[in-house]
Amino acid sequence: MTLLALAPSRLLGEFYISFWIPTAVLTLALLIKLPGIIRLWRDPLLRAVGGMLLLASGVFVFCAPSTIARVNRLTGVPNIAAPWCYSLITAMCGSCLLLIITWRNGPADRSPVTRRAIRWVVSVYCGVIVTLWALFLLADASVERLRDLDTYYATTPFMREEILLYLVAHAVACLVTSRLIWNWVRAEGLDAWLRWGLKLLGAGYVLNLIFDAGKLVAVGARWSGHDLDWLSTDLAPPVAALSAILVAAGFILPHAGQYLHDRWRVRCAHRELRPLYRLMRSASGDAVPFVLHARPELRLTRRETFIRDLLLPLARHIDTDLGRRSYDAALGLGHPPERARALAAAVSILGAIEAKGRTPEPPEAAEAAGPAAGADTTNLLQEIGAVSRALRRPEEIETVRARAAVPAAGVGVHD
Structure with missing residues (x-):
């Protein structure tokens, strides 16, 4: 044809x-x-x-x-x-x-x-x-x-x-x-x-x-x-x-x-930080300033900077003993070490926010004290993505927190 x-x-x-x-x-x-x-x-x-x-x-x-x-x-x-x-x-x-x-x-x-x-x-x-x-x-x-x-x-x-x-x-x-x-x-x-x-x-x-x-x-x-x-x-x-x-x-x-x-990848990283960002925003009452037509990379950078800037002052209120007990509790519940560290960090942050709310201090005193007066937040600042992912499962955090509340119940083996 x-x-x-x-x-x-x-x-x-x-x-x-x-x-x-x-x-x-x-x-x-x-x-x-x-x-x-x-x-x-x-x-x-x-x-x-x-x-x-x-x-x-x-x-x-x-x-x-x-x-x-x-x-x-x-x-x-x-x-x-x-x-x-x-x-x-x-x-x-x-x-x-x-x-x-x-x-x-x-x-x-x-x-x-x-x-x-x-x-x-x-x-x-x-x-x-x-x-x-x-x-x-x-x-x-x-x-x-x-x-x-x-x-x-x-x-x-x-x-x-x-x-x-x-x-x-x-x-x-x-x-x-x-x-x-x-x-x-x-x-x-x-x-x-x-x-x-x-x-x-x-x-x-x-x-x-x-x-x-x-x-x-x-x-x-x-x-x-x-x-x-x-x-x-x-x-x-x-x-x-x-x-x-x-x-x-x-x-x-x-x-x-x-x-x-x-x-x-940038959008996923930005969305991944949403739970931790909301927690920091609710604790401070501030938010990342809105920028019209901001590129995704800029929005991610601003969100990361906002979270880290608010985590540094919380170092003074972080209970390191609570963090260790939470890590042991998470391991005892069967979580792998990386997940256990993220859950323990989330419990520590929540505890620090509550402690800060119970004992508010003037901004001048907080500025004079500086972040060095509290726990070392180096690892925490590097793992904000994992911590934010842990905050998406509040029931797991509450379970770890309840088990870590009594020191005897949180006995475990450190990695």
Whole structure:
């Protein structure tokens, strides 16, 4: 079944899936990378990423049938869009190889092998582009074909060689790039987000090889007098679209994934401190001043600072003996040492707040006494997250507190 036999609605759906959806995804990837590219323009790796994404977006824009027809009409030359699209595809292939070479070896690598590989890629793919235009000028391609040019002109002199040349150049680039990526995926010490990004890139380039295989089989079938045009017109475009989406996602994931992971970690840490923050706020009557549009990192820092600033004066009221008994009681209840320390610290803080409430002192006296007059709060200030998590289970704290209230009931073994 050929593309022309499809229903109009299906044609429209395949048109958007095959061309504009991957264009949108590739453009999104480019926009995400653009601030870093502009800020660090001297970085060859970022320039290579930007160039590859820009060329990939251009391929899907200019290979859309509507754009092909417009280019042919504006220039007045039937099928002039063919060498232009082939040149964009070839340039994208070269940029992919340059990107992987730069990315894999590092932007600072100036070894003879790396320089020789870069020169080889640039010279070969520039030569391919020049040859594509020369072959088009020699060929007779007067009948405009918007969707099936590869198979329609598969047996036409010079056009036949041009089509074969761009497909082989594309296949070789995808094969080498895919091999380099999958070798890199197996390397040790990679960040998890980078590893998954490389896996998506590798899958995208494997799909590119399926695109090339479909095109080459369809062209070869024309040479032998058979008709397998559907491989070129129906199968290859959606495969190329899916490949482009995976490649774009491979570039987006390491950046966006790490960014979202860091944001999520900061928000979780901020939410984790909420019980201890509320306890300190209720004890002091103060709160962290509200700041409009404050970044999550700033809100976390302000909350941590608020909690620590209020814990320091409480050191004078902390009963160290109660803390030891609470720790032993928590161990006796079957809690692991780390959890037992957090529960004991929570009991100590609650006891200090109550002791401070029973014997209030003037601010001048508290300032003169300083935190050194009380218990050592070094470990407590470092474990405010664990203490705050313990405060989420008030029933456990009350159980430990009740058991620690009678010294005889809290006998246990210290770690």
